[in-house]
Amino acid sequence: MAYTPHKPPLPETTEQLRARIPYWGVDLDPADRPSVPKLQWQEDLSGAHWGETPDQQPEKQPRERSIEHAAVTPVFGTAQPLHGLSGAIRRYAYTRYSEARVGHWLLLVLGDRVEAWGAHLRSFATLRPDNPITQTGVLAEAGAHPIRSRYGVRRTDTVHQPLDPVLVAGPWVAAATVTWLGVRRLARAVRG
Amino acid sequence: MRATVYRGPYKLRVEEKDIPAIEHPNDVIVRVTLAAICGSDLHLYHGLMPDTRIGHTFGHEFIGVVDQVGPSVQNLQVGDRVMVPFNIFCGTCWFCARGLYSNCHNVNPNATAVGGIYGYSHTTGGYDGGQAEYVRVPFADVGPVRIPDWMSDEDAVLLTDAVPTGYFGAQLGEIVEGDVVVVFGAGIVGLVAARSAWLMGAGRVIVVDHLEYRLQMARTWASAETFNFVEYDDIVVEMKKTTGHLGADVAIDAVGAEADGSLLQHLTGVKFKLQGGSPIALNWAIDSVRKGGTVSVVGAYGPIPNMVKFGDALNKGLTLRMNQTPVKRQWPRLFEHVRNGHLTPSELVTHRFPLEHVVEGYHVFSAKLDGCIKPLVVPGAA
Numbered sequence: 001m002a003y004t005p006h007k008p009p010l011p012e013t014t015e016q017l018r019a020r021i022p023y024w025g026v027d028l029d030p031a032d033r034p035s036v037p038k039l040q041w042q043e044d045l046s047g048a049h050w051g052e053t054p055d056q057q058p059e060k061q062p063r064e065r066s067i068e069h070a071a072v073t074p075v076f077g078t079a080q081p082l083h084g085l086s087g088a089i090r091r092y093a094y095t096r097y098s099e100a101r102v103g104h105w106l107l108l109v110l111g112d113r114v115e116a117w118g119a120h121l122r123s124f125a126t127l128r129p130d131n132p133i134t135q136t137g138v139l140a141e142a143g144a145h146p147i148r149s150r151y152g153v154r155r156t157d158t159v160h161q162p163l164d165p166v167l168v169a170g171p172w173v174a175a176a177t178v179t180w181l182g183v184r185r186l187a188r189a190v191r192g
Numbered sequence: 193m194r195a196t197v198y199r200g201p202y203k204l205r206v207e208e209k210d211i212p213a214i215e216h217p218n219d220v221i222v223r224v225t226l227a228a229i230c231g232s233d234l235h236l237y238h239g240l241m242p243d244t245r246i247g248h249t250f251g252h253e254f255i256g257v258v259d260q261v262g263p264s265v266q267n268l269q270v271g272d273r274v275m276v277p278f279n280i281f282c283g284t285c286w287f288c289a290r291g292l293y294s295n296c297h298n299v300n301p302n303a304t305a306v307g308g309i310y311g312y313s314h315t316t317g318g319y320d321g322g323q324a325e326y327v328r329v330p331f332a333d334v335g336p337v338r339i340p341d342w343m344s345d346e347d348a349v350l351l352t353d354a355v356p357t358g359y360f361g362a363q364l365g366e367i368v369e370g371d372v373v374v375v376f377g378a379g380i381v382g383l384v385a386a387r388s389a390w391l392m393g394a395g396r397v398i399v400v401d402h403l404e405y406r407l408q409m410a411r412t413w414a415s416a417e418t419f420n421f422v423e424y425d426d427i428v429v430e431m432k433k434t435t436g437h438l439g440a441d442v443a444i445d446a447v448g449a450e451a452d453g454s455l456l457q458h459l460t461g462v463k464f465k466l467q468g469g470s471p472i473a474l475n476w477a478i479d480s481v482r483k484g485g486t487v488s489v490v491g492a493y494g495p496i497p498n499m500v501k502f503g504d505a506l507n508k509g510l511t512l513r514m515n516q517t518p519v520k521r522q523w524p525r526l527f528e529h530v531r532n533g534h535l536t537p538s539e540l541v542t543h544r545f546p547l548e549h550v551v552e553g554y555h556v557f558s559a560k561l562d563g564c565i566k567p568l569v570v571p572g573a574a
Contacts, residue, residue: 003437003438007370007436007438008435008436008438010370010372010395010396011396012395012396014369014370014395017390017395020415021390021415023387023390023391023529023533023534024390024391024393025369025390025391025392025393026391026529026534027388027391027392027393027525028369028392028393030366032525033363033392033525034363034521034522034523034524034525034526035291035360035363035518035521035522036363038291038292039290039291039292040290040291041289041290041291042283042288042289042290042291045283045284045288045289045334046281046283046288046293046334046335046520047267047283047333047334048282048283048284048288048331048333048334049266049333050218050264050284051284052284053284054218054282054284054298054331055216055217055218055264057215057216058215063301064301064302065301065302066301066302066303066304068303068304069301069304072301073297073298073299073300073301074216074282074298074299075215075216075280075282075298075299075308075330075331076299076300076301076317076318077308077314077317077318077319077320078215078318079245079247079248079249079318079319079320080245080246080247080248080314080318090243090314094302099303099304099305099495102496102497105242105495105496106496108242108243108315109242109465109496111243112239112242112243112244112245115245115246116199116200116201116246119199119200119246119247120199120200123199128207130199130200130203132203134205134551135199135203135204135205135551136202136203136551136555137204137551137552137553137554137555137556138555139552140549140551140552140553140555140556140561141555141559141561143562144556144559144561144562144564145561145562146559146561149559149560149561149562149563150559150561153403153404153405154402154404154420154422154423155402155403155404155422155560156402156421156422156452156453157402157452157458157560159455160455160458160459160463161559163459163463164202167201167202167463168201168202168203
C-alpha cells in the first residue's frame, strides 16, 4: 500500500460537527484565541503602576537564590526559611550549582529527605507525633469504594499502587527495627 | 489559622499556622473561601518536586475575599471577592511586559527555569499556598481580579488554573480546521483541552486514558472518541491505525509527571524519583503525532532530567510547544466561554472536602477512588 498526498477522510463533515457540537469552531480564527502571538507587548503592564521597577521586599534574613539570578528578586516567598542540616545542604546546592547541574537538584532532594526525617523525629517529642495512618489519608478508603474503584475496571495503576504503603511505611519499619535492635543490644551490654 | 501542611512524601496534616503578613507594599492577604487540589499538587504530595519543605502549605487554585491590603495597593479593597491566577507575576519584567506571566523573572529567587507559583515548593519561589484559611498574594494590583457577579465560586476557582491550562493545551497545538487531535489524559485539564479543540475547529478529537469513568466524561462532556490504553498492546500503533497510519495532526500531553502506561517509567519517575516524573504520555504524544505535526505539553514535569524520546521528535520534524499557562492573559476569552456555556467547568467537580479533611481528599484523588476527577477544598466547612 502506498501513501498518497491526501489525508484520510474525517468521519464527520464540518456541517455535521456544527450540528452535533454547538460550540464547534467558535475560536477557529486564531485572532480569537488569547495569548496569540506568544510575545505581545502589554500596554497596561497588567495594572502595574510603579514604572519599570517594583519595590524591593525587605530581606529579613539571607535569602537563598539561584546563582543564575543577579540578585534576590524584588518579591519572594518567606515560608519555611532554611534551617539546620537540611538548610545547610540546600544552601550549598544553591550557592555551588546552577539549575543546569543535576547536582543542584539531587542535593535539594537530599535536603528534603534529611528535613523530613528530622521533622519526624522531632514530632515524637511533641503532643502531636507524626502518624502515617492519619497523614496519608488512607482512612478515606472506607467511604470511597476502594474495591469497586480499583478492580474490574481495567485500570493499570493497580499494579504499582501496593508499592505506596511500602514506600511510606518501609522507612518507619526499618527505623523501628534498628531502634529495637539497638535498645536490645544496649540492654544486654548493661546487664553484662 | 488552619492550614494544610506537608509532612514528607505522601503525608500531610492540617494544623494551626500564623496568618500570613504583608511582606511587600503591593501584597494583599486573602481569606480563602474555596480552593482546589490540582493534579500537579500530587507531584508535591508524592515528593517529586525538589525543595519541598516540611510545613509548606500547598494550593495554587483558590479564590477568596481580600482581608488586608498593602500600602501601595490601588486596584483592590478589603472585602473584594477575588480570583487569583496560579502564577505570581510582576507585570513589568521583560517576560511579563510581553505577556509571559507564567515566566515572570521578578518573583522567584530560587530558580530562573520556572516562575512563581503559590504553594508549589521553594523551587517556584517559596510561597505558601491557598489550601488554608488565609494566603499572601503578592503584586495584588497585577494578578488577581474581582470575580464577576454572574460567575459561580466553583467556576471561578477552576478558572485559576485547570480550565485555562486545558484551553492553553489546545491553543498551543495551533489547531486548524479539520485537524485530528489526540489528547493524552482525561483529567480535568485533558477534558477541557478536548472540548477546547472543538472550539478551535478540530475535525476529530480522541482522548486516551486508562480510567473508564474519566473516559466516560470525555465522551459526554467533551464529545470525544476515547481509547482505553489498557485494552491495546500498543496505544501508539492504535493511534496510527485510527489515523490511516499517518498519525494525528496534534497531540496534547495533559498528564505530566504521574503518567501510567510503562511500569519502568512509572517506577523510575514517580516511585523512586530518578527522573523529573514519568514521561510516558509525552513519549506517546511524540510517537502518535504525524511527521511535521505539533505536540503540546501542559502536563507538569519536575526539573530533574527525563527519559524523553527526543530523537523521534527531531527526526519527525515536530513542533514542540509548551509552557505553564499565563492564566490572566487567557481570562477575557474564557470568561466569555463560561458565560455563554461553551465551557461548563463546574460540571467536572466531583468531590468537595472540608479543609479539615484535605488529607483524605489527597488520598482519594491520588488513588483515583470514587470516580474522582476534581476535588475542591472548603475552608471553614464542618
